[in-house]
Amino acid sequence: MAVYTQVSDEALAAFLTEYDLGAALSFKGIAEGVENSNYYLETEKGRFILTLFEKRVSAEDLPYFVALKQHLAARGYPCPSPIAARDGKALRTLEGRPALIVSFVDGLSPRRPNVTQCRELGAGLARMHLALADFAMERANSLGPAAWPRLWTGREADADALQPGLAEAIAGDLAAIAAAKPAALNLPRGTIHADLFPDNAFFLGDTFSGAIDFYFACTDALAYDLAICLNAWAFEDGGRDSIDYNFSKGAALIAGYESVRPLEAAEREALPVLARGAALRFFLTRLVDWSSTPEGALVKPKNPLEYAGRLAFHRKVETAEGYGA
Numbered sequence: 207m208a209v210y211t212q213v214s215d216e217a218l219a220a221f222l223t224e225y226d227l228g229a230a231l232s233f234k235g236i237a238e239g240v241e242n243s244n245y246y247l248e249t250e251k252g253r254f255i256l257t258l259f260e261k262r263v264s265a266e267d268l269p270y271f272v273a274l275k276q277h278l279a280a281r282g283y284p285c286p287s288p289i290a291a292r293d294g295k296a297l298r299t300l301e302g303r304p305a306l307i308v309s310f311v312d313g314l315s316p317r318r319p320n321v322t323q324c325r326e327l328g329a330g331l332a333r334m335h336l337a338l339a340d341f342a343m344e345r346a347n348s349l350g351p352a353a354w355p356r357l358w359t360g361r362e363a364d365a366d367a368l369q370p371g372l373a374e375a376i377a378g379d380l381a382a383i384a385a386a387k388p389a390a391l392n393l394p395r396g397t398i399h400a401d402l403f404p405d406n407a408f409f410l411g412d413t414f415s416g417a418i419d420f421y422f423a424c425t426d427a428l429a430y431d432l433a434i435c436l437n438a439w440a441f442e443d444g445g446r447d448s449i450d451y452n453f454s455k456g457a458a459l460i461a462g463y464e465s466v467r468p469l470e471a472a473e474r475e476a477l478p479v480l481a482r483g484a485a486l487r488f489f490l491t492r493l494v495d496w497s498s499t500p501e502g503a504l505v506k507p508k509n510p511l512e513y514a515g516r517l518a519f520h521r522k523v524e525t526a527e528g529y530g531a
């Protein structure tokens with residue numbers, strides 16, 4: 207479920223008069239996604255997505271996200287392109303919420319990505335980094351290392367309830383990453399997607415056809431984005447209590463990335479700590495959602511243990527070769 211704000215037919219019709227999109231032919235809520243209210247919208251001019259931003263996306267960040275997508279779209283990168291109304295403004299208000307119409311991106315999100323799709327995704331990520339190299343706006347990563355102690359404090363018992371001994375292991379991860387931070391600070395930086403999971407990437411067959419959901423995008427180390435993708439794309443649920451790194455998928459993802467943007471020596475060296483940090487970020491945000499989502503809520507929280515399993519793998523990896531780089 208992801209329609210928190212209902213849009214009446216009258217409100218939609220009035221809203222569309224501000225655009226050159228013609229009248230609505232079809233309009234329905236989209237079940238996937240958890241952050242915002244998304245609608246599929248077909249008008250006389252084609253297919254679009256209408257998003258009403260709910261409270262989890264801060265209103266002051268919206269101009270950054272819209273400008274970022276405009277920048278990518280202007281460079282021909284496949285992503286939702288913001289549609290401006292006749293007054294030139296894309297970001298508007300509907301049913302009391304900030305609202306945006308974007309172009310529809312064709313393709314399907316892979317449920318279980320294959321090796322070819324991992325390679326394609328790596329190349330697609332690197333192309334995104336290059337297309338954003340001259341994007342001038344900046345946004346701090348609000349879920350970076352500085353935020354982790356705040357997310358973690360007070361949740362030790364929740365972690366141990368999920369898996370006995372987990373709290374101590376997580377405290378060790380936090381300490382190890384804090385100690386390694388100075389090296390990671392000198393890496394090439396730029397604009398990163400920061401959440402390019404399979405549900406945010408589209409494919410036509412095995413060909414990457416676009417990226418969506420830029421609402422965690424920020425300014426950070428480029429190789430951290432690759433580390434996030436390694437976590438999201440190259441692990442398999444190995445059944446009860448086991449999460450396995452799929453070396454072929456990881457190696458393909460890195461090779462795809464390097465076919466467009468070769469990693470610098472410092473980035474390769476930092477890959478294990480970046481991958482561990484990325485796993486910790488998703489473990490912590492999932493743990494927060496897990497312990498704060500009431501039972502029976504419409505949105506089912508994602509399982510933090512999937513990321514505890516990845517952390518267990520990263521703790522043992524010392525070099526980029528361990529990931530197939």
Ligand SMILES: Nc1ncnc2c1ncn2[C@@H]1O[C@H](COP(=O)(O)OP(=O)(O)OP(=O)(O)O)[C@@H](O)[C@H]1O
Pocket residue numbers: 208236238239240241242243244255285286308309310311312405406418419
């Ligand atoms: N531009 C687009 N083209 C095609 N489909 C889209 C587009 N934007 C969103 N969708 C569809 O809507 C669904 C929800 O979008 P999205 O993932 O952005 O949700 P959200 O609630 O805003 O964010 P989150 O995934 O973080 O919860 C996607 O899974 C996809 O099916």
Ligand SMILES: N[C@@H](CCO)C(=O)O
Pocket residue numbers: 401403422488491492508
């Ligand atoms: N992709 C994230 C949710 C959004 O940050 C996760 O799977 O935990």
